[in-house]
Amino acid sequence: MLEVMDINVFHGDIQALWDVSMTLQDGEIVTLIGANGAGKSTIAETIAGFIIPASGSVLFDGVRIDDEQVHKVVDMGICLVPEDKGIFPSMNVLENLEMGAFTAKARKARDETIRTIYELFPILKIRSKQLAGTLSGGEQQMLAIGRGIMSKAKLLILDEPSLGLAPQITEEIFEVVYQIHKTGVSILLVEQNVHIALGLANRAYIIENGRVTKHGEARALLDDEHVMDAYLGTGM
């Protein structure tokens, strides 16, 4: 469903991605793993339409989207949940969720999806009238993911959902990610928490210095010595 082919991306004069290619099949969870600054978020933002690659192409369901505007990409069914969570601090939790259902398709299912999200994250129901800016970091991440679900996207891109969260909350969030996936949503998971990411994903791409250096079945990579050395710190 998603095909990224040989994209080269620049931030100003600095090249951030070099000939990056990756694919994601319908119903898959694919994870991008790599160190800080390796270019994972740049890949996510390029797919979502925020960055136009200098060369290469991005296809979604066979349609080129690399030079489309962001709101068109959202309309087609891709939703990015960004690393900084991107909540609307001066709107309340419910309004944040409603904003998630901005596309015509999502709007129709709005009230039903809100109920589903309140079941997945009961705390959001309790906080529904509270301003989003006053939520804790974990609650904001739940809200960001909930808002992503509101979009009824076919592909959900989660950029570092575990960033800065306590292990217990991380677990809760990944449990929900798994639940969403079971309803048929494909997921591109950008993560530094390699163990969780590889445990959840079908396939994985390792990104180093803006290049894909390795890819394959997630379970195979869990046993890969190079990956173990570099990211799991077990090679000593």
Add this chain to the structure above:
Amino acid sequence: MIQMFAQSFVNGVNLGALYGLAAVGLSLAFGVMKMMNVAHGEFIMLGSYIAYWLFMLFDIDPFLGIPIVAFVLFLIGAVLYKLLFSGMVTFHEELKLKNSLLVAFGLFLVLPEVAKLLWTGDERMLTPSYSGSSFGLFGVRFGYVPTIGLLVSLAVITLLQLFLNKTYFGKSARATADNWKAAKMMGVNDARTYIITFAIGAALAGIAGVLVGLSGALTPGMGIGWTIKALIVVVLAGMGSIGGAFIAGLILGVAEAVSAIFMGPYAITVGLILFLLILMFRPQGLFARG
């Protein structure tokens, strides 16, 4: 004495509603776009003159002509935004603010000249038959024009609040003001949000212009004074606080009117003193959240 205070208070509320209405459009555009339209007062001036034209040429009552004025200013705002401001949206926030200031200063120079061509530099008056008449209540005089003006202001602000809080477009404008990038991620067409928001800001200036025109003489140079008032109110309320802007307008109006009892013509400095005090001790404004 009490009666004099009451009268001043009523006058202040009427004036303050006008200040508030003059400021909300500026506040809305600034909040959503982070652009400072210092030609906002010129939009108010155009609104006054268009109401004057409608009244003189077509005999349309100024209050009844408000929807027409709002619509014309909406179009003018949309066209000017598209031509002059839309290229700046991708700029970094600080650069965007500086460039919008420069372009708006250009408009501040050009629009009064356009007004001179169309309406000459002579003072014009917008005086329907009922202007100047008033009714008394509890010993206080209520002018028909300012009283209807107050009701119009309240209605417009209420509608604006409903629009921003209840409609999807309004919510997307608020979301864009909060976090434009995240709003795009939700599928908000930011280019469309910006042009409509700017045009609504201009339409609100147009409505304020009608009420301003009814309260005094029309001159091509009248805009700058209203831009300054609107800026004071926006700073008083907190940048981008839309509901707060109206309340801050009322505070300024009442403060000016009541202090006029003691200070006479120097009451005009009250606004500027408030402006300085707010910048010194509460730079985020009275109603800014967080």
